[in-house]
Amino acid sequence: MVSVKRLFIALVTGLCVNAQATELSITLEIPSMNVAEYHNPYVAVWIMHSASREITNGTVWYQIDENAEGEKWLKDMRLWWRRTGRSLDVPIDGVTAATHKPGTYNIDLNHITGELKPGPNQLYIEAAREVGGRELLSVEFDWPVQQAQSLTVQGETELGDIVVTLQP
Template identity: 50%
Template sequence: MRLLPALAASAAVLPAAAGAAELNVTIEIPALTVAEYHRPYVALWVERPDQSAAANLAVWYAIRLRDNEGEKWLKDMRQWWRRTGRELRFPIDGVSGATRAPGRHTLRFDGASGPLAGLPAGQYNLVVEAAREVGGRELLRVPFQWPPAASQTGSAPTASAQGSTELGTFSVSTQP
């Protein structure tokens, strides 16, 4: 019984690891002037350099349709579906959510819990894919290092990509 407090005390002096890190994401869904507008389905995931999925961070879809009707359209996010989506059971606690209206949406992921908790150190891509009924499909990829290295300037490393149709600005910042 005395072993546990000793282990906890020794863990407190270890340097900060991925558990202390965080990943901040901003996804912009543009307002489109079209005759028939539907909110896009959006998937956000972490991929390894070989483009295999490492972690699912968010999947926004029509979750409140009768008989889980919204799930059948998830396959329209083709890249995400092929890499990881078809293997999942929905809804996914902490990952699934309702579609979002046009605007900027900010998400924060803690390295100590959730989908990033077990992510090994290395170079990754953060990928967002959007598909919209009676609309188009778009995929953006931004590289990032996990866990992030401590910055000498104190500012968080940031990377971004610009969408052209279904997505606007997609930015990623990490904090050690």
């Protein structure tokens, strides 16, 4: 009797582990710049379902301050602004955060996998920097994930190496 119960628990646990293993994360590089005036870039990571064009916001980094002055430049991530940003009320828990200095960051997107719809999806990474430029990158992936894969895309100006990691 005891052993059966244990087996049952083990099975349930195994299922849970399996469910949690579905993973979506992105490694994002903000390149260092040798410039006289540098401001951290605004960065938005969002996913658009190709068929329905529904959008799920992953991460938005912008200047968060007392007077909401930093919101003035959100529109500079212009595709993000047009597709979703302008309809949002920032800050958003779990999505918005302060800007980051140059470096490589691992961003866990597991908090939004529950919202993704099946089929082809487009993951967008958009960066805009004051006194700098704007860059948009995108990576296509199928959801749900069938096999582990990592997709890479290389930025040229405002973004560096991007690696999207998908685990079934």
